[in-house]
Amino acid sequence: MKHLATFLLAAGALLFAAITVAQAQQTQQDETRLIAKDAYVYAFAPIANYQTWVKQATEPNAPEYVGGFNVFRHYAQTFTPDNKDVVTPNNDTPYSWAWLDLRAEPIVLTVPKVPEDRYYVMQLIDLFTYNFGYVGVRATGFDAGSYMIAGPNWSGEKPEGIKQVIPAETDIVGILGRTSLNGPEDVENVKAIQAQYKLQPLSAFLGKAAAPAAPAIQFPPYDKTKATSHDFIGYINFLLQFAQPTVPAEKDLMERFAKIGIGAGKEWDAKKADPALLAAIDEGVADAQAQMAETAKKTLSSNGLFGTREFMHGDYMTRAMGAEKGLYGNSIEEAWYGGFVGDGAKPSQLHFKAGELPPARFFWSLTLYTLPDRFLFANPINRYSIGDRSKGLVFGADKSLTIYLGHESPGPDKEANWLPTPEGKYSLVARIYGPEPKAIDGSWKLPVLEPSK
Structure with missing residues (x-):
């Protein structure tokens, strides 16, 4: 009888331990699922942005290619029903596109003086899709000027000849310029203004020797299947390397995301991941996609979906809705x-x-x-x-x-x-x-x- 009691006690202890382990594993999987859900929503806009700029800046064979980094590509034609390459086109403001690589040194944007009946704007967009700055008649007036766009690791005084230093949180940023067009007969006037928009490295603007080139980058091709699966982690890890140091407001968030393999420049290989972890991430991705679909049904206006980091105040779902409804909307002001x-x-x-x-x-x-x-x-x-x-x-x-x-x-x-x-x-x-x-x-x-x- 004594041996039986001892056996039962031991068996009970083993069962309790097994239950405890199972509960711990379930708790970990539940936490992983929640983290993956939040991380997917967080990553949605930066990855949607990457889908656009990787073609425009790095793929010469793509029709969207603008010529590489730190150059403008201008569009001054009027759209007609025959134009099928872009949805909801407008003939109000033809575009001027550029993507800047700020790793080596800042880039200087120079704009001309324009008459007071001519509207233009240079919308500055970072990798997170925040509108971190504006140059244009509303923000900076109708006069000519040069504006320095500096990455997160630049420090120094405002150089002579620069009207304003506009700091960015990311090393790669976009410029979406718009110039008002007053009908087809105005196209040549718009072209003349666009020709005066200039981008220069700071060293060239100051007449100094160029800064050492930044290391070459291998840009992963965008794959929608990967971007909307657990492999979104590979894309956000790649992008986060251009957003260092982490802004103070997101340090705790990044520590939480690190629990599922997210980190600036960190390797991600789903084949090497623990199957239970991967299954929980997949569940979190599905949860995020379901929540985004429901939110999209209720999001009837694009006003309020775009702005600065401060304006968006950590609302990553709203940021994702902006990317879902149409990237690069202007701030409401x-x-x-x-x-x-x-x-x-x-x-x-x-x-x-x-x-x-x-x-x-x-x-x-x-x-x-x-x-x-x-x-x-x-x-x-x-x-x-x-x-x-x-x-x-x-x-x-x-x-x-x-x-x-x-x-x-x-x-x-x-x-x-x-x-x-x-x-x-x-x-x-x-x-x-x-x-x-x-x-x-x-x-x-x-x-x-x-x-x-």
């Missing part, structure tokens, strides 16, 4: 976006009461796109957008403005204000450049689409 879906089979109108036109410091526009492809709509009068720069708009006697939307002409007396639509569903996108405070705070709203009268 630079541009306001809105719109709705309409049906061209039902003639409609958008009525702005007197004093309630889109509150723009610079200009506003309404551009119409087909659905679901979101291209410009081919129509007999070749009108793809309408706005305060449109010639011949007819205002009411009370200074109100009515825009007519429909597949058929609203009649000769209203055709000046007609934006032709397809017979079926369409998307109308409103853009306000230099929005006034009442657009930013939401006290001004886009009118509701109503049946034509």
